[in-house]
Amino acid sequence: xxxxxxxxxxxxxxxxxxxxxxxxxxxxxxxxxxxxxxxxxxxxxxxxxxxxxxxxxxxxxxxxxxxxxxxxxxxxxxxxxxxxxxxxxxxxxxxxxxxxxxxxxxxxxxxxxxxxxxxxxxxxxxxxxxxxxxxxxxxxxxxxxxxxxxxxxxxxxxxxxxxxxxxxxxxxxxxxxxxxxxxxxxxxxxxxxxxxxxxxxxxxxxxxxxxxxxxxxxxxxxxxxxxxxxxxxxxxxxxxxxxxxxxxxxxxxxxxxxxxxxxxxxxxxxxxxxxxxxxxxxxxxxxxxxxxxxxxxxxxxxxxx
Numbered sequence: 001x002x003x004x005x006x007x008x009x010x011x012x013x014x015x016x017x018x019x020x021x022x023x024x025x026x027x028x029x030x031x032x033x034x035x036x037x038x039x040x041x042x043x044x045x046x047x048x049x050x051x052x053x054x055x056x057x058x059x060x061x062x063x064x065x066x067x068x069x070x071x072x073x074x075x076x077x078x079x080x081x082x083x084x085x086x087x088x089x090x091x092x093x094x095x096x097x098x099x100x101x102x103x104x105x106x107x108x109x110x111x112x113x114x115x116x117x118x119x120x121x122x123x124x125x126x127x128x129x130x131x132x133x134x135x136x137x138x139x140x141x142x143x144x145x146x147x148x149x150x151x152x153x154x155x156x157x158x159x160x161x162x163x164x165x166x167x168x169x170x171x172x173x174x175x176x177x178x179x180x181x182x183x184x185x186x187x188x189x190x191x192x193x194x195x196x197x198x199x200x201x202x203x204x205x206x207x208x209x210x211x212x213x214x215x216x217x218x219x220x221x222x223x224x225x226x227x228x229x230x231x232x233x234x235x236x237x238x239x240x241x242x243x244x245x246x247x248x249x250x251x252x253x254x255x256x257x258x259x260x261x262x263x264x265x266x267x268x269x270x271x272x273x274x275x276x277x278x279x280x281x282x283x284x285x286x287x288x289x290x291x292x293x294x295x296x297x298x299x300x301x302x303x304x305x
Contacts, residue, residue, distance in 0.1 A: 042100040042133070044069070044125075044156045046081065048091040049108055050268060051150040052120055053143060062113040065090040067152070072103035072124050083111065088269035101128055106152055108141065119143075123152045133158040136165050169224075169263050170215045176204050179254045186223065186251070187289050188244035189296065193263075194223040194251075197290025217262055219290055225261035226250050272303045281305055 046067060064083040070076060078098055084090035098104055103126040111117040121141030127133060136155040141148050155162045176182065183203020186194040197219055199205050209216040217223075226247040227240045241247050251258070272280060281302010284293045298304050 040100045040158075041097050042127070042156050042158050043095055044098050044104070044154060045095045045162065046092050046106065047153040047155070048089060048093075048268075049121070049141070049150060049152050050089045051148075052089070052108065052110075052141075053148040053150055062086060064111040064113075065108065066111070067092070067106055067108045069096065069098060069104055069106055071099075072105040072126070078104075086271065088271050100133065100158060103129070106139065106154070108152065121148055121150055121152070125154070125156065127156065134163045136163045168266070169261065171259060171261055172208070172212070172215050172217060173259045174204065174208055174257070176254060176256055176258065179256055180204050181254055182251060182258075184217070184223075184251060185290070186244075186248055187294060188248045189285065189294055190222075191244055192224070192242075194244050194247055195292075195294065196221045196223065197292060215262075217260065220265045220267075220292065222263045222265065223247060223260055224263060227259040227261075228255040229257050270304075274303050278302065 046069075049065070049067070052065070062085065064085050065087060066081045066083040068077050068081070069079045071078070079096040081092050081094050084092065103124050106123045106125065107119055108121040109117045110120045121143060123139035123141050125135060125139060127135065134155075134157050138151040138153050141150040141152055155165075157163065174182070181200075181203060183200035183205040184196060185198040185200065186196055188194055196217060199209065199218055205217060209218065225240065225242060228250060241250050274280070279302065281299040281304045282295045283297035283299060284295060288294075
């Protein structure tokens with residue numbers, strides 16, 4: 001290129017630099033404008049695990065439980081929890097942000113003091129397959145594709161709040177036209193609710209459980225509300241009872257129709273190191289009912305405390 005004068009040469013070079021700068025800005029702008037949309041996310045809170053298999057552990061031997069999360073197929077680990085030391089049923093309550101458009105695999109590990117880890121359970125949360133964006137409940141843990149009897153409790157949200165827990169509370173309605181004995185044996189030591197410690201065989205309640213297995217009232221359940229039709233007033237209205245003694249009194253009358261509000265028990269295990277002298281350190285009724293004990297007091301300086 002030939003320049004007729006120094007001023008013209010400087011002018012042309014300045015224009016060339018300006019054009020190059022503008023082209024750079026345009027390229028950057030196009031790159032930003034065409035960026036891929038953000039991957040949809042959910043927030044997951046893994047709360048706890050219960051009934052873990054292969055946990056033949058006893059106090060005095062260190063054992064650590066933790067979980068990891070990754071894509072169900074061929075994905076890298078997206079999150080790893082804190083380790084819980086020397087527990088039977090670990091409670092994490094840890095939150096993480098995960099992709100919502102793919103199945104998520106949760107793996108529970110057991111490690112020893114040397115760091116050697118073994119898989120003791122896996123569970124998959126597949127919200128896309130469910131057509132859902134949230135979850136609150138239990139996932140069954142499996143070993144090599146077989147149910148292990150253990151569960152992982154977690155909840156997931158796509159918005160600001162987690163969905164309410166499903167399954168712990170349920171309602172049943174029982175027809176008893178001949179006013180036969182319901183067959184419920186309950187403990188009223190808790191002032192707010194009745195504890196079911198037995199259901200008699202071939203009773204009204206036992207037959208109901210056979211017909212409605214998804215809402216069985218069985219030993220270990222709690223009854224928090226009782227409603228019966230109030231025939232005395234003749235107005236067709238219902239009468240509700242709260243408080244363990246009031247509810248037990250109504251049930252003993254074997255009403256023709258009764259509705260119960262029930263809750264399933266939350267079961268967990270606690271490891272204890274017993275002292276050389278003394279016991280566990282809890283107070284229980286002198287005459288226990290059924291196959292369980294109600295702890296009425298935790299004593300000072302005991303193993304439980």
